[in-house]
Amino acid sequence: MPPTSPKLPKLQISWQAWFTGLMFSFMYLPILVLAFYSVNESAVSAQWTGFSLKWYARFFHDGRIQQALLDSLKVALGSVSIAAVFGTLMAVGLSRYRFLGRDLYQNAVYLPLIIPDISIAVATLVFLAAISMPLSMGTIVASHVVFCLSYVSLAVSTRINSLDRHLEEAAQDLGATPFQSFRLVLLPQLFPAIVSGCLLAFVCSMDDFLIASFTAGGGINTLPMEIYSRIRTNLTPDLNALSVLLILASAFAVLLAEFIRYRSEQKRAI
Amino acid sequence: MPRSSWTQRLEPYLMLAPAGVWLFLLLILPTLMIFQISLVPDIKPGDLVNPSSLGNYLEIFDPIVLWIVARSIGLSIATTVLCLLLGFPVAYWIALLAPRRWQNLLLLAFVLPLWTSSLLRSYAWISILRPTGVLNTILSFLHLPTLDLMNQLPAVLIGMTYSLLPYMVLILYASLEKLDRRLLEAAADLGAKPLEAFLQVTVPQVLPGIAAGVLLVFINAIGDFVNPELLGGPSSMTAARLVYSKFLGASPDWGMGSALSALLIMFVTLSIVLLLKYGDKNARTL
Numbered sequence: 001m002p003p004t005s006p007k008l009p010k011l012q013i014s015w016q017a018w019f020t021g022l023m024f025s026f027m028y029l030p031i032l033v034l035a036f037y038s039v040n041e042s043a044v045s046a047q048w049t050g051f052s053l054k055w056y057a058r059f060f061h062d063g064r065i066q067q068a069l070l071d072s073l074k075v076a077l078g079s080v081s082i083a084a085v086f087g088t089l090m091a092v093g094l095s096r097y098r099f100l101g102r103d104l105y106q107n108a109v110y111l112p113l114i115i116p117d118i119s120i121a122v123a124t125l126v127f128l129a130a131i132s133m134p135l136s137m138g139t140i141v142a143s144h145v146v147f148c149l150s151y152v153s154l155a156v157s158t159r160i161n162s163l164d165r166h167l168e169e170a171a172q173d174l175g176a177t178p179f180q181s182f183r184l185v186l187l188p189q190l191f192p193a194i195v196s197g198c199l200l201a202f203v204c205s206m207d208d209f210l211i212a213s214f215t216a217g218g219g220i221n222t223l224p225m226e227i228y229s230r231i232r233t234n235l236t237p238d239l240n241a242l243s244v245l246l247i248l249a250s251a252f253a254v255l256l257a258e259f260i261r262y263r264s265e266q267k268r269a270i
Numbered sequence: 271m272p273r274s275s276w277t278q279r280l281e282p283y284l285m286l287a288p289a290g291v292w293l294f295l296l297l298i299l300p301t302l303m304i305f306q307i308s309l310v311p312d313i314k315p316g317d318l319v320n321p322s323s324l325g326n327y328l329e330i331f332d333p334i335v336l337w338i339v340a341r342s343i344g345l346s347i348a349t350t351v352l353c354l355l356l357g358f359p360v361a362y363w364i365a366l367l368a369p370r371r372w373q374n375l376l377l378l379a380f381v382l383p384l385w386t387s388s389l390l391r392s393y394a395w396i397s398i399l400r401p402t403g404v405l406n407t408i409l410s411f412l413h414l415p416t417l418d419l420m421n422q423l424p425a426v427l428i429g430m431t432y433s434l435l436p437y438m439v440l441i442l443y444a445s446l447e448k449l450d451r452r453l454l455e456a457a458a459d460l461g462a463k464p465l466e467a468f469l470q471v472t473v474p475q476v477l478p479g480i481a482a483g484v485l486l487v488f489i490n491a492i493g494d495f496v497n498p499e500l501l502g503g504p505s506s507m508t509a510a511r512l513v514y515s516k517f518l519g520a521s522p523d524w525g526m527g528s529a530l531s532a533l534l535i536m537f538v539t540l541s542i543v544l545l546l547k548y549g550d551k552n553a554r555t556l
Contacts, residue, residue: 016359019359
């Protein structure tokens with residue numbers, strides 16, 4: 001006799017659960033397709049023609065893509081580092097001081113997340129042309145700092161609002177200078193928020209195509225710009241391996257950010 | 271306390287000035303310049319002295335351009351409706367029906383694809399939708415007629431819905447999670463059918479969330495460049511693509527591009543202002 005119980009409780013799965021499952025497969029279908037192509041022998045056929053890692057090997061020998069990846073990493077690291085410092089200072093400053101135009105300042109921080117990228121890109125180009133600033137990697141970094149500031153300062157502001165202000169006051173009562181209390185009391189508490197804001201800003205900077213292509217000088221080619229031109233010219237199979245690696249990297253960054261945020265919340269709960 | 275008064279007075283500036291100056295120089299000032307340039311016809315890069323007029327805005331009333339703007343708006347509305355219809359049941363299930371300890375993980379898993387490169391997401395849809403792609407291979411395997419969706423509006427719609435669905439689910443989830451379940455139980459006790467309870471108890475409570483989600487998806491859809499450009503082909507020109515081509519295309523026209531871009535900014539800002547007003551009213555009545 002088969003070891004199945006005839007009286008299994010009837011599993012009720014709501015239609016919402018089925019639908020959510022369907023939507024999950026919708027969200028992951030494109031990623032699975034890319035993964036499928038990246039290890040498929042044939043680059044053009046949608047049918048399985050055998051396992052192969054040759055696209056990955058080709059990716060690691062593709063100098064142009066590696067140069068573009070390097071440029072993108074430089075831009076992202078540069079703009080995120082600047083935004084980390086200035087964005088944190090801004091968020092702390094906004095929480096400490098009341099001044100004329102404070103609301104305006106605070107709303108300006110949200111603008112990069114609201115205004116379409118194309119409008120920001122165009123405006124930045126016009127501005128740089130008006131002050132006849134030669135386009136270079138520096139101009140990409142400068143324009144990426146704008147939206148990175150939003151991510152960092154929003155993450156930090158949210159954290160500040162949930163902190164105990166008395167700790168800093170206590171430190172100053174005990175003789176710490178304002179700078180010491182900032183560095184030794186406030187900063188460690190803000191650190192998880194700064195890191196998770198920076199990781200999100202980093203992912204966005206690595207992904208930006210529009211702003212970079214309007215502010216890049218000749219010779220600078222960020223990864224999204226290279227990917228765009230390869231998609232435009234023809235469907236080159238080199239992209240499949242690259243996309244799987246990039247997707248894994250950004251998923252890792254986002255999960256790391258989420259994990260840091262989660263841990264800091266757990267710690268606070270204790 | 272050893273605290274000199276000048277450092278005390280300087281501190282606010284040290285904290286707020288760097289980011290403030292940066293935002294002013296590279297966001298506020300450029301945006302104001304776009305508004306200014308949009309009023310100067312026949313502008314060349316660098317000169318800002320031509321007489322102002324509304325000529326660039328009148329160019330938008332060219333039937334071809336109007337048609338492009340209308341297509342952008344239509345496409346954005348369709349994307350928003352699709353995202354709402356597809357996203358609501360997902361957010362509902364994760365927030366109210368899924369096991370409690372899995373909720374955060376499920377939500378994170380659902381929005382994770384949002385963080386992959388937008389260009390590569392479009393590229394993946396090209397691989398699926400192109401004539402010899404995954405979709406048609408499956409369809410012909412099942413002896414069904416193949417579909418030619420690439421380089422047409424349906425492909426753009428699929429790509430945009432795919433890209434923006436996670437936003438909708440995130441916002442609806444945040445709103446549904448706060449839902450007062452006791453009201454639902456009360457409605458059931460008082461004899462309401464599930465559909466009645468849903469329409470009269472659940473929907474009014476999450477209406478602010480729906481409004482916020484709709485707005486967020488809509489403004490992202492109207493500004494989307496990558497999906498229409500890569501999936502739409504020449505036949506699905508949108509406002510964002512037109513702005514791009516007026517600056518980086520073969521025949522640049524900064525004035526008209528700026529006018530269109532300025533309209534885009536005003537449109538998006540107006541929607542936000544309307545939502546804030548509408549949202550407030552909603553909060554007041556509750």
